[in-house]
Amino acid sequence: MNERRKPYPFDHLELKWQAVWDETRAFHAPNPGEPGFDPAKPKFYVLDMFPYPSGAGLHVGHPEGYTATDIIARYKRLNGFNVLHPMGWDAFGLPAEQYAIKTGQHPAITTRENIAKFKTQLKRIGFSYDWEREINTTDPAYYKWTQWIFLQIYNSWFNPGTKKAEPISTYRGADPDSVRLAYVAEVPVNWCPELGTVLANEEVIDGKSEVGGFAVVRRPMRQWMLRITAFAERLADELEDLDWPHGIKLLQRNWIGRSEGAEIEFAVAAVYDRRPEGPPQDPAVRDRRYSIRVFTTRHDTIYGANYMVLAPEHPLVDELTSPERKEEVARYRAEVAAKSDLERTDLAKEKTGVFIGAHAINPVNQEKIPIWIADYVLMGYGTGAVMGVPGHDERDLEFARKFNLEVLPVVQAPGKTAGESIGFVEDGVAINSPIINGLATPEAKKKILGWLEEQGVGRSNVRYKLRDWLFSRQRYWGEPFPVVWEDGKHRSLGEDDLPLEPPELEDFRPTGTGEPPLAKAKDWIRYSETATRETNTMPQWAGSCWYYLRFCDPVNANRFVGGDQERYWMGGAQAGGVDLYIGGVEHAVLHLLYARFWHKVLFDLGHVSKAEPFQRLVNQGMILGEDNRKMSKRWGNVIDPLDVIAIYGADAFRCYEMFMGPLEQMKPWSMKGVEGVARFLARVWRLMMEENQAGEWVLSAEVQESELKKSELKILHATIKKVTADIEALSFNTAIAQMMILVNALTNAPVKSIGALRTLLLLLNPFAPHIASELWQILGEKFSDSKGGIVAQQWPVHDERFLVEDEVEIVLQVNGKVRDRISVPIDATDADLEALSRANDKVQAAAAGKTIRKVVVVPKKLVNVVAT
């Protein structure tokens, strides 16, 4: 290994301070009612996205966000906040289970080992977590409450009147099971025949399994679903007031996918008319009226609707298909069912579909239009049926061309002929549409909708792309559902039955039939003579949906979080919730949407005090390898923080992570860059320390009580100001640059003022806490004061008086180009500046032969002479 002498003894002092912090519980945040709790202090909750403890350990990407939050946490503490800064483990999940399948080692053991490794790494970086609040989603004392929250969801329904989740007991309908927020449905899942198991969507990449690359097909199975769609409107609307990156809000909004439009009923032309045997004799069948509802955002184009398409799975298909088309329809539906999602959504492929032998009536003109089924219409969105308007919808146009259906323009784009307006038209004027001819699109929509409403065949309607959340997995390593089945019906266990622990299994392998591995535990499954346990488990997202709440009160055995604790950390007069949440963009929609959903349910039921959990969100950018590629085993460019720390120390590691560039930006790693930052810290060290004859570091003789020169005072206070503002703005790279400027300036001074050094150490402390603590202590011992450790200090405040200057440099421009720079007294008037500028040699030279038209004076900055 690297035998090079260390530029300062970081290894010794870093381990020393980490031990001190542990022993003194330096970063423990007291809860209301605990000793040491000061109600006068404002709270600050700064949260990291807790990691999945994989076997590979942390790489340098993880600690980027963690370092940022740690700087904020340390900074806020010195500013008098009671800071909640916790860490834990999102430890249920596939890799541990896959490892168990391969080796037979129980996932709990793998998980324990991985957590130990992660924790060692995090501690070596010197993060100021309150480790007394550490949580682990696989701990029964934790997932007891994950299961408890599931029961709250299970025992609730969404009241459309109040737009709130309410206890199921308030539901007045006949079948509560049909409205619960957790329900069972037969839905298509990703089935991988090769692996013999079901996969989550995240585990399927381009229609193949992430593990092994085997084909994945859709197959209907009984699944637990959470009714997140009921909250679509609130999840979209309530994003508004959150202090999140604009892009992330947009991503969530798009994911939720709100569309405003109309639902329109198309009557079905008498089905029996076309049957060879004539009208059925049974009056119940003969008189049956069918109608098909479509959803459209372009109701203004309804005159152009000359066919209709149902999703192949549409429930009316069986009843409407004419006998002579039955065979073909059945064949088409079978074909579609066999397709994977990939095949079905492959845009390059041609449109397919079959006519089902029935017709619908267009309500605006009473025309009989053919009904088709085609897989470009999805059962899961809208009503599963569309009116085909080939004139103004690209997909319909493609379909119409394939099957030679008529294409009729009904909207004319501005500046184009009717014929040219075929295709997708954003806005235009209605044509060939008697009721709305000549109206601009928005008015046409309004008028036709009014007309349809009058006829009783249409109403305005809002639809969302968001689907209900498929909440069950056929896995071992997850939270079991607190549910039992009896006589084909499910019912929940009581709170007293929690935690419901999974059975001990020797064999974690999938059964091959799609039945979950828990089904192998025959004794465990048997709940009573007549009832059996649910064998699915919850997905990995479950534990992370509420962990930020558990951090507020991590060991409470009686409640998922205590009321006082929740109100203190998550409530408050301000916006409330987590004050700062930093993590990767990869969670922009899933985790962040799921957690918001659970939080809203808990809020509606009165268990938490605010409707939103994360007030401010920041995404750190990905750290690439030195080769500018994503870090991965495949490229061999993964960097272990511990390897960096062994050479340069934790402080250098932390500072480099922040100095690389803006937090939110993607940027490549550079070992040379770490070295540069390490040199900076070594300079800080040598500002105060020198080696004696024996090779020991001792306080430098240059460190003395002394008055600062004016120029030194200025740079010191400019640094306090900039570092403070930059930390507030999470602009850590420029904060470090400013401290480098200060250190360079101090290095050149013959005498090092203790006051200036102390201030520097306070500013540096959030970034490089070990070296700052050590040097602070050394100064304290030498100049025996009673200030205490650096963690007990106040953040410095700059004094604007030291920043004002007697003289300022003024830039002289002619026509916007710099011609000279002059130094003038700070109180020079605009007239003075103009006169000086006009008299300046270089200005005159540049303006020679021209007439001065105008002189722009920017006080204390520049003068621009406009000459032509």
Add this chain to the structure above:
RNA sequence: GCCGAUGUGGCGAAAUGGCAGACGCAACGGACUUAAAAUCCGUUGGGCUUAACGGCCCGUGCCGGUUCGAGUCCGGCCAUCGGCACCA
């Protein structure tokens, strides 16, 4: 295809509409050293010009606009990255 982000030296980057390139890396030169490492000091966007001090021009992806003045604001392109993708 749609949505979003980003384009500045050899590299990471900095710049409330007002001196483009702070700070750092790399490179080069010097000091120290028997020597090297470490450290310290200096130079470093490009071009032209001058014996030299210096002087001049160009330069923030491309084209245009607004402005006394644009990396920054507006319009239109191009490229890279990310997300969504038959959502009616």
